[in-house]
Amino acid sequence: MSQPAVESDSSPEFSLEPQPFQSAEEKAEESRRIRRLQLMMTMVMQVIQQDRSLAVEQASAMVADARQAALKMFPDKALAFDLIFWPRLQRMMRERYRMQ
Numbered sequence: 001m002s003q004p005a006v007e008s009d010s011s012p013e014f015s016l017e018p019q020p021f022q023s024a025e026e027k028a029e030e031s032r033r034i035r036r037l038q039l040m041m042t043m044v045m046q047v048i049q050q051d052r053s054l055a056v057e058q059a060s061a062m063v064a065d066a067r068q069a070a071l072k073m074f075p076d077k078a079l080a081f082d083l084i085f086w087p088r089l090q091r092m093m094r095e096r097y098r099m100q
Contacts, residue, residue, distance in 0.1 A: 033073045040066060041085055048092055056097045063089050 022030070044066045048059045066089075070081050093099055 037070055037073055040069060045088065045092055048089075048096055056093075056099075059093060059096070063093070 044062050048054065048062065067081060067085075070085070071078055074080070
């Protein structure tokens with residue numbers, strides 16, 4: 001497939017102009033939220049994998065709660081969550097509970 005040619009003038013829909021930079025505080029806050037999300041997801045996955053007394057319903061509720069918490073931290077990133085974490089969580093649930 002050939003790629004479309006990029007024209008030198010910028011249109012309102014697509015611009016090669018740099019986006020406004022985040023302040024140091026905004027970057028630090030975003031980094032904190034990302035780290036918090038990673039930690040939360042690691043904990044959820046570890047509990048699902050290691051707690052043999054955890055029922056499938058409880059694990060499913062943990063997954064749903066983790067997704068809801070992630071979307072509160074990053075409201076506009078539902079697609080990113082579904083692409084990054086959802087497949088891991090599904091695979092883990094299938095392996096742990098022998099689901100199909």
